[in-house]
Amino acid sequence: MIDTRVKIAGVEFKNPVTTASGTFGSGREYGEFADINRLGAVTVKGVAAEPWLGNDSPRIAEVYGGMLNSVGLQNPGAEYFIKEDIPFLRQFDTRIIVNVCGHTIDEYVKAVEILSEADVDMLELNISCPNVKEGGMAFGTDCKMIEKVVGEVKKKAKKPLIVKMSPNVTDITETSKAAEAAGADALSMINTITGMKIDIYRRKPVLANKIGGLSGPAVKPVAVRMVWQSAKAVRIPIIGMGGITTAEDAIEFIMAGASMTAVGTANFTNPTATMDIISGIEKFMTENNIGSLDEIRGIIE
Numbered sequence: 001m002i003d004t005r006v007k008i009a010g011v012e013f014k015n016p017v018t019t020a021s022g023t024f025g026s027g028r029e030y031g032e033f034a035d036i037n038r039l040g041a042v043t044v045k046g047v048a049a050e051p052w053l054g055n056d057s058p059r060i061a062e063v064y065g066g067m068l069n070s071v072g073l074q075n076p077g078a079e080y081f082i083k084e085d086i087p088f089l090r091q092f093d094t095r096i097i098v099n100v101c102g103h104t105i106d107e108y109v110k111a112v113e114i115l116s117e118a119d120v121d122m123l124e125l126n127i128s129c130p131n132v133k134e135g136g137m138a139f140g141t142d143c144k145m146i147e148k149v150v151g152e153v154k155k156k157a158k159k160p161l162i163v164k165m166s167p168n169v170t171d172i173t174e175t176s177k178a179a180e181a182a183g184a185d186a187l188s189m190i191n192t193i194t195g196m197k198i199d200i201y202r203r204k205p206v207l208a209n210k211i212g213g214l215s216g217p218a219v220k221p222v223a224v225r226m227v228w229q230s231a232k233a234v235r236i237p238i239i240g241m242g243g244i245t246t247a248e249d250a251i252e253f254i255m256a257g258a259s260m261t262a263v264g265t266a267n268f269t270n271p272t273a274t275m276d277i278i279s280g281i282e283k284f285m286t287e288n289n290i291g292s293l294d295e296i297r298g299i300i301e
Contacts, residue, residue, distance in 0.1 A: 030271055
C-alpha cells in the first residue's frame with residue numbers, strides 16, 4: 001500500500017503533483033485530457049488586483065529543449081478570477097493555489113488582501129515580477145527587496161504563503177533564506193531563466209519584448225540543483241519545478257528535497273502529462289516498495 005499524500009503549511013494534498021502557474025489556465029483548457037480530480041492541486045495563472053494586458057506579440061518562441069515566453073502575466077484580474085474560475089475549480093476534488101503578481105509592493109498587498117478572502121487554499125507570490133519603482137528589476141533578485149515584499153504581504157495574507165523564487169541570481173540559498181526569514185510558509189522553484197532568440201534572417205529578436213523566460217527540459221538540471229541547495233538551507237517545504245516531463249523527473253526533485261512538484265511546459269506538448277506523471281510516481285513507489293514519499297525525500301546528501 002502506497003501513500004502519496006503531502007502536507008505543506010497545514011494543507012494536505014492527495015499527491016505531490018500540481019500545475020505550474022501560467023501553463024494550465026484554470027483547468028478548463030485541459031478538461032478533456034486531464035482528470036482534474038486526480039491532481040494534488042491546480043496552480044492557476046498569475047492574478048493581479050486589476051486586469052493586466054500583458055506584452056506585445058509575438059511573445060512565445062520555441063527553442064531547443066523548451067520555450068521562451070514573454071506573455072507578461074496577462075490576466076483579467078482578481079474580481080474575474082473569484083467570480084469565474086474558483087466556482088469552476090471547486091467542482092473538483094483538488095486544492096487551489098493562486099499565483100499572485102504585482103508591479104509594486106502596494107499592488108501585491110492589494111491582490112493578497114482580495115484573494116485572502118476568496119475560497120482558495122494557498123497563495124503563491126510571484127516575486128519575479130518587475131519592480132516598476134526600481135527601474136524594472138525583478139523583486140526576487142535582491143535579498144532586501146525579497147524581505148520587504150514578502151514581509152508586507154505576509155502581514156495581510158490569511159492563507160499559507162508560497163514564494164516563487166527567481167533562478168536569475170548568484171546564490172539561490174541566500175534568496176531562499178531571505179524569503180523564509182520574511183515569513184514564507186513554503187518556496188516554489190524555479191521560475192524561468194532569462195533567455196533570448198534571434199531571427200538571423202530578419203536580424204531582430206523573435207520576441208517583441210526581445211527577452212523572455214526559458215522553460216522546459218533544458219532548465220531541469222539547474223532547477224534540480226537549486227532545489228537541492230535550498231532544501232539544505234531552509235526549513236520550510238519546497239515545491240520543485242522546471243522541465244518536469246516524466247515521473248522520473250518529478251522523483252528527482254523529491255529526492256533532491258522537494259515536498260511537491262509542478263508540471264509546466266510539458267502540458268503544452270503533452271496535455272496528459274500530469275496524469276502520466278501521477279501514475280508513474282505510483283508505479284515507481286509500488287515497484288520499489290516505497291510506502292511513503294518521506295522515505296525518498298531529500299535523500300541526496
